[in-house]
Amino acid sequence: MEGLKKSFGRQIIWEDVTFTIPAGQISALLGPSGTGKSVFLKNLIGLLRPDRGHVWVDGVDVPELHERRLHDLRRRFGVLFQDGALFGSMSVYDNVAFPLREHTKLKEHRVREITMSKMELVGLLGAENKLPGEISGGMRKRAGLARALVLDPEILLVDEPDSGLDPVRTSYLNQLFADINAETGATILIVTHDIGTARVLPDNLGLLFRRGLVAFGPREMMLTSRDPAVTQFFNARREGPIGMAEEKDAAALGLEDAGWHATAKPAPIPPQIMPSSGRPRPFQQRPGRWLQAHGLQAPPGSFIDDEGRDWLVDWDRLTRR
Numbered sequence: 001m002e003g004l005k006k007s008f009g010r011q012i013i014w015e016d017v018t019f020t021i022p023a024g025q026i027s028a029l030l031g032p033s034g035t036g037k038s039v040f041l042k043n044l045i046g047l048l049r050p051d052r053g054h055v056w057v058d059g060v061d062v063p064e065l066h067e068r069r070l071h072d073l074r075r076r077f078g079v080l081f082q083d084g085a086l087f088g089s090m091s092v093y094d095n096v097a098f099p100l101r102e103h104t105k106l107k108e109h110r111v112r113e114i115t116m117s118k119m120e121l122v123g124l125l126g127a128e129n130k131l132p133g134e135i136s137g138g139m140r141k142r143a144g145l146a147r148a149l150v151l152d153p154e155i156l157l158v159d160e161p162d163s164g165l166d167p168v169r170t171s172y173l174n175q176l177f178a179d180i181n182a183e184t185g186a187t188i189l190i191v192t193h194d195i196g197t198a199r200v201l202p203d204n205l206g207l208l209f210r211r212g213l214v215a216f217g218p219r220e221m222m223l224t225s226r227d228p229a230v231t232q233f234f235n236a237r238r239e240g241p242i243g244m245a246e247e248k249d250a251a252a253l254g255l256e257d258a259g260w261h262a263t264a265k266p267a268p269i270p271p272q273i274m275p276s277s278g279r280p281r282p283f284q285q286r287p288g289r290w291l292q293a294h295g296l297q298a299p300p301g302s303f304i305d306d307e308g309r310d311w312l313v314d315w316d317r318l319t320r321r
């Protein structure tokens, strides 16, 4: 993304957004409600066009593409929209099978195999014949995810996969993303409000706030950041520049910011989710590596899981195998 700006009428959603989503890694984008995260995803796949700027995918500038080329490019993307975006009059099965029928010439028996395997992956077997209106919100979300996965996308964009899901399902889903990334090397971008997910799943984190990208970088950088908005958001604190309304009074901000800087204290960094195989993902980094490379110490208690296991020690054991 380079110099990206989007507005609707006189409302600027964000501007000067420039960053690179590292290929083959898992990244998460967070930000208070209404900061334009969903709008951002839509710009990435050409469903909305930015006012200005570029979205480069392998040297191709997405906003410049015409419908036909966009259609071809989208084949490489899997997208889960916030509401699942299912066709209400089609069964869950037909919804999930849709991209296969739209983008490939596969025979029906093959379509069935793939569709059923993805439905199994997201725990939806048995719901094939139901209509979207007959299943729960969380199930619709998982159906949307199965549909996003049927073409084995190189780039997977997911908008709030965890909203409306219970903590156990969210935990399964996070494991699923780690496994997909490990197995297929897909680049995954997740928009989420779930700080729990943001702290343990991605390799990189970004924060949208006040009409721009406050920061984007490796998980360890973001979780130890002293930027008041970043610290406040990733630790779900009330003290900080982010208010209940979209934004606090700019004048008050200047006054209070100094205090926030002094008190911003990062919490311990939790261990990252490992793939089910027990082997690190291709781009997964040794815990503490980014901090070490920058001459920084992890906050005390970092990389220790709930059972008291030290993941630094574990990592060395796993990678030696």
Ligand SMILES: Nc1ncnc2c1ncn2[C@@H]1O[C@H](COP(=O)(O)OP(=O)(O)OP(=O)(O)O)[C@@H](O)[C@H]1O
Pocket: 008, 013, 031, 032, 033, 034, 035, 036, 037, 038, 039, 040
């Ligand atoms: N098609 C559109 N036309 C006009 N305004 C829009 C359009 N789509 C989104 N907006 C506005 O853009 C802003 C950002 O919306 P968006 O849905 O991207 O926020 P978000 O960060 O994803 O929010 P949440 O976390 O609550 O889902 C909102 O003020 C919304 O009303």
